[in-house]
Amino acid sequence: MTTAKRDTYTPETLLSVAVGVFNERGYDGTSMEHLSRAAGISKSSIYHHVSGKEELLRRAVSRALDGLFAILDEEHARVGRPVDRLEHVVRRMVEVLIAELPYVTLLLRVRGNTEAERWALDRRRDFDHRVADLLRAAAEDGDVRGDVEVRLATRLVFGMINSIVEWYRPETRGASGREVADAVVRLVFAGLREE
Amino acid sequence: MTTAKRDTYTPETLLSVAVGVFNERGYDGTSMEHLSRAAGISKSSIYHHVSGKEELLRRAVSRALDGLFAILDEEHARVGRPVDRLEHVVRRMVEVLIAELPYVTLLLRVRGNTEAERWALDRRRDFDHRVADLLRAAAEDGDVRGDVEVRLATRLVFGMINSIVEWYRPETRGASGREVADAVVRLVFAGLREE
Secondary structure: OHHHHHHHOOHHHHHHHHHHHHHHHOOOOOOHHHHHHHHOOOHHHHHHHOOOHHHHHHHHHHHHHHHHHHHHOOHHHHOOOHHHHHHHHHHHHHHHHHHOHHHHHHHHHOOOOOHHHHHHHHHHHHHHHHHHHHHHHHHHOOOEOOOOOHHHHHHHHHHHHHOHHHHOOOOOOOOOHHHHHHHHHHHHHHOOEOO | OHHHHHHHOOHHHHHHHHHHHHHHHOOOOOOHHHHHHHHOOOHHHHHHHOOOHHHHHHHHHHHHHHHHHHHHOOHHHHOOOHHHHHHHHHHHHHHHHHHOHHHHHHHHHOOOOOHHHHHHHHHHHHHHHHHHHHHHHHHHOOOEOOOOOHHHHHHHHHHHHHOHHHHOOOOOOOOOHHHHHHHHHHHHHHOOEOO
């Protein structure tokens, strides 16, 4: 069995196992021994694929970050009024978060104790700033309310979106990714109260 | 110094030290030894005040929970249209979270590995249900939008509010508790978009 497993192991499946272990034990609390046991292959087999757990972290959070940054290149994020571009970005952030749930979960839990973690936090901060810029542009157009400070509004909207990783479970029947994205867009842009 | 400290120690100051250690190391990762070192008093002095770390956890999360449940007894949470009562509860939740920041932070990080933690999670769930009931009543009145499912809306609103513990720091100049509460109420009830 072990041999069969080893033969079919790809960097992709190893990454998926590693992300699960990182999310469960925390990145700091995960050793190569834990990864080896979870993957069912020897440590030296892991080193055949990657240089160590730092590389696995970089690959895993890159998958989340690349998905998020790709949103900003989509046509609806580039063309049109800032408020509509912002709405597109918020919707797609929820969709990417749900499509890449374990990877985004890991990204959001990174604490900055090692160089790879600090690199991830920096890229995450870059993304946050890009979204804040869009909100600022929409406020300057008078398309979003002026009585909530841009940085505070950005934090609260990110807070709502990021909290989805705490409860969304694809395997249980419940709201689909699309339904959650619709709900977030409605709440963030139009609010709860029926006028 | 140690003697002076021991003499002035009260259950209140011990609780405040313990909450700091729990939030930093995690409740599971905290031993009586850690608490003794952080408080600068011996373990037996701690046992003079409390039966152990479970009691400290219960007292700490009770302070957060009592603050939250007290909101529901306030006049504006009991009298009036459900949508207005809900708005009052949301505003006060943010204010209590900020006033009792370390205690609410601990409550939100509890994972349910011990009996005391499961008891805290149960009480937290009761509170969530009380707020969801208010949202449901407001939806039945037609005062909140009907196109976002009540449970999903509750989770997203709680997600936004609870995320405040991740970035709010009373010691740095920035938004006051009142400003954050205003921002949350505006976003949750009226949304970002200027009509």
